[in-house]
Amino acid sequence: MAQTCPVELHNVTFAYGEGELRRTVLRDVALRIEAGEIVLLTGPSGSGKTTLLTLIGALRAMQQGEARILGQELAAAREAERVALRSRIGFIFQSHNLLGFLTARQNVAMALELQGGLNEAERLARAAEMLSAVGLADHIDKLPAKLSGGQRQRVAVARALVAEPGLILADEPTAALDRASGQEVVHLLRDLARRQGTPILLVTHDPRILDIADRIVAMEDGRITQTPSPSA
């Protein structure tokens, strides 16, 4: 099967603001992520990493350039197409953003409710399996408030992965965690994504987790400065 690569960007330029206040934060960005590849994006604060991630995740409308994410052209995509694309991407945020009134398992099952073909029992079973895979088998029915920071972020990882997305986008997922839990979370994320064959684009400042990467991309002032070609 001739699989196209999950992330393909060409000449992506993006600016915030209008008129006088207009500030270009991405300039001619080109990026390719191959299937199953784990890419870390680093760079100084304000270099445009988060902006790039929100464009790839279809959370923001494109301005200039071309982007094809999981086969979906983003340049001319309608809102409904962007919403549909988002359901095929697993997001992991700096803070876990779990729904406080749902248990860990219900939170994870939320990622499955958008798709048909599964009934409630199957959704809960899959969610429970995913939680065991991140080592939370004993905590599936706890509310987020009853979990530690690292455990919550692991629930967020399970939620991002459970629907078997075509791509994982993570923005500083370890920023709010201590060293040990941070390491644990990214290693879990890497192992599970490897097994699913899911590519990851992960923004980080954290030098301790660079070891999980297949490739590291650095950004500065809206440009990608260093893109060693993927070692296939």
Place this chain on the structure above:
Amino acid sequence: MNQLLRKPALLAADQGLAIPPTRRGAGPLAALGLAIRLAWRQLKADRARLATAIAGVMFACVLVFMQLGFKGALFDSATNMLAAMRADLFLMHPMTQASFRPERLPRIRAWQALADPDVAHAVPIYLEQATLRNPATGTRRSAQVIGFDASAGAVAFTGLPPLIEALQRPDTLAFDARSRPEFGPVGRLFRDHGPYHLQLGRRDFELVGLVEIGPSFGADGNVVMSETNFRRVFARPPGMADLVALRLTPGADATAVQARLRALLPADVVVLTHAELVRGERAYWENGTPIGFIFLFGSIMGLVVGMVIVYQILFADIAGHLSEYATLKAMGYSNAYLSRVVLGAAVILAVIGFIPGLGLAVFLYDFVAKATFLPLHMPPDRALSVFLMIFAMCFTAGLLAMRKLRDANPADMF
């Protein structure tokens, strides 16, 4: 590379789960069910806020029920006298708006109506107000006096038939047992001691029995007597009556007779069925007075207050969980889906606030009915229409609160 491409390895192979992932999208009905379930879970999570919301809806419910209840009761009781006065057809002057202020019609119309073969009896009815002396305290209070010849049997009041003979004696009357208590223990004294004397106007009458009519807007109590006795008390032009009751031959078609009489009689009378007579009286009080508007205003105030409370609760729920809503948007939940969650919460509040509200209103109806003698009761169509109002109230609150969802921007999540 090829190895990496072979997908669902994790769950399918490792844990032996045989469900392949699909991207079909849930059916619209299933999605709605899930949205409402999410709304309910969110409402349920904050018990105090849920209780406040339910109390708000209940408050609006009870307020509207009480307004409608009082309105209905007042209008029902406004027509008590005519509602209790049953006959097959009535003749009335076309300019009569309310029974407490009747326009007189020529008595001869009664005899003319007899020309129709299906009219068996035509009985003129006379209406006046007179004071009745309280047998316990001696104070006077105004009562409605209804005079007619009961022996023809054209006019029926509950309790009247056994009294027909006694009422034909001079200076006798029957008293309405459902009159307001200010007339004194008239009924109790009668039940305990039998007939006794009562003063009506300046004249002594013998109370020979009790009928059931009920107080109206125009009168706190009612007295029934024969036409002869009526004429002894009130000096009235002999040729004029206030109302005429017609009794038809058994099996006669009332609408056909009504049509024939309309053609037969001159324009100074209208021919009405009992229902039309009562409806006309009710319409006078509903439309001819500001009473209806006052209750409408009260109901609207209740709904507005309820709506503000529900809106506040829903709004605070969204505002307090913006990042969670934004996360759901990032996960692929559409704005429309989340709007359904908010509306689902509004509808849930409507239902779970209405049920106890209905219960409380029924209880209060009973309580108030006992305290005021107003005929408060809960007709099913009123329960339904209040439910629809509460539903609309909560739905509107949901629509207003929904706008806050736009502030949940998934691009701000990173």
